[in-house]
Amino acid sequence: MEAEEEYLEAEENLEAIITRIEHKSRKIETLLKQSKPVDALKTALEGSALKTRDERCKSANWIVVHRAVMAIKDVDGMISSLDPEYYDILMKYLYRGLATGDRPTCDQCLRIHEKLTEKAGLGCILRSLSDTVNTV
Amino acid sequence: MVNFISIDDGRAVGQEVHDPHPHRNQLANPSNPCESIPFSLTPTSPLQSTSVPPSSRSPRLNWSEQIDTGSSIYSHVLLSISKDSTMANTIRLYLTCIRNTLEAAMCLQNFPCQEVERHNKPEVELNTSPELIMNPVLICRNEAEKCLIETSINSIRISMKVKQADELENILAKKFLRFLSMRAEAFQVLRRKPVQGYDISFLITNYHCEEMHKHKLIDFIVQFMEDIDKEISELKLSVNTRGRLVATEFLKQFI
Numbered sequence A: 001m002e003a004e005e006e007y008l009e010a011e012e013n014l015e016a017i018i019t020r021i022e023h024k025s026r027k028i029e030t031l032l033k034q035s036k037p038v039d040a041l042k043t044a045l046e047g048s049a050l051k052t053r054d055e056r057c058k059s060a061n062w063i064v065v066h067r068a069v070m071a072i073k074d075v076d077g078m079i080s081s082l083d084p085e086y087y088d089i090l091m092k093y094l095y096r097g098l099a100t101g102d103r104p105t106c107d108q109c110l111r112i113h114e115k116l117t118e119k120a121g122l123g124c125i126l127r128s129l130s131d132t133v134n135t136v
Numbered sequence B: 001m002v003n004f005i006s007i008d009d010g011r012a013v014g015q016e017v018h019d020p021h022p023h024r025n026q027l028a029n030p031s032n033p034c035e036s037i038p039f040s041l042t043p044t045s046p047l048q049s050t051s052v053p054p055s056s057r058s059p060r061l062n063w064s065e066q067i068d069t070g071s072s073i074y075s076h077v078l079l080s081i082s083k084d085s086t087m088a089n090t091i092r093l094y095l096t097c098i099r100n101t102l103e104a105a106m107c108l109q110n111f112p113c114q115e116v117e118r119h120n121k122p123e124v125e126l127n128t129s130p131e132l133i134m135n136p137v138l139i140c141r142n143e144a145e146k147c148l149i150e151t152s153i154n155s156i157r158i159s160m161k162v163k164q165a166d167e168l169e170n171i172l173a174k175k176f177l178r179f180l181s182m183r184a185e186a187f188q189v190l191r192r193k194p195v196q197g198y199d200i201s202f203l204i205t206n207y208h209c210e211e212m213h214k215h216k217l218i219d220f221i222v223q224f225m226e227d228i229d230k231e232i233s234e235l236k237l238s239v240n241t242r243g244r245l246v247a248t249e250f251l252k253q254f255i
Helices: A002-033 A037-045 A055-070 A075-081 A084-100 A103-120 A122-130 B010-017 B022-027 B060-065 B069-105 B167-182 B206-211 B214-252
Strands: B137-140 B146-151 B155-161 B200-205
Touching: A002 A037, A002 A055, A037 A055, A037 A075, A037 A084, A055 A084, A055 A103, A075 A103, A084 A103, A084 A122, A084 B137, A103 A122, A103 B069, A122 B069, B069 B137, B069 B146, B069 B155, B069 B214, B155 B214, B167 B200, B167 B214, B200 B206, B206 B214
Parallel strands: none
Antiparallel strands: B137 B146, B146 B155, B155 B200
């Protein structure tokens, strides 16, 4: 009985998450048109549903973050203006980007990875490796 | 030959412009270890089968093509320079990323086997208990080159796929890496068989970390990745040279 309730609750949440991601992607498009890539990335990273296990939500969120990451031109400026609480989430998405194998994505992710490691340290990398609860 | 190019790497210009055989030096260019540029300016002979496919040419070549055909060496130099700087940058970033990830991931401690008494096995190879294994990380440089790093509590497995541009490099890489893997005992950290889908694998356990310095192990791995590309380029160069010499000698009798 309890398991069923949890299952239904999770289903509802999935729909809510997907609508939230769509809403986010529209907001990001407008921010990118206004040439605010850093704000776009912040919007993309916040509210990421990390605890969910559903692949669709994760892929949808990844597409949104990918769009924001590829639009970044000034990496140093972006990292200095980003809140430290987003470092871990960004690092997880960077590793996801590096796993794609697509050349421009990998180039951009490698660039940001170097700068982010300098700022956030090796602990950030280790948290992205060892965290199995909040996955991207 | 006069050149008014202002470039970062003056050494490469000196090497290429004054060289009567530019195509030969290209492959041995030390500032570009990872790319064997098969770009030949000499009249094509049946033995020189390699040529740059149009898709991999640098965009700057279009501008240089407008230069008079008499200065083809000039455009060749520009191609090599622009390729040098972007290639060098990407490989530097790729190796930095791998080095940082390894530094973070190589935190190993002794951990006796949980299932069997008095056994001590590298957990990354067994893959049985999820609490002992960390998320595997795949770092791709492009579609051809990638590196998979899997960590566990007492061991780390690093698998690499090296760049193989054409059939010849494919065969050379396979032979060379098989040669190394068969002598894995001497390397200690090398795995006898590469992981499925990769060319070569390393297995580092907590015992290796106790005997050897961690930073030296990481230096070794990164240096290995740099040297592999250089080795394969050299092998390819020697195969092509030898083939050309042999064929020249053989065909002389028909002149």
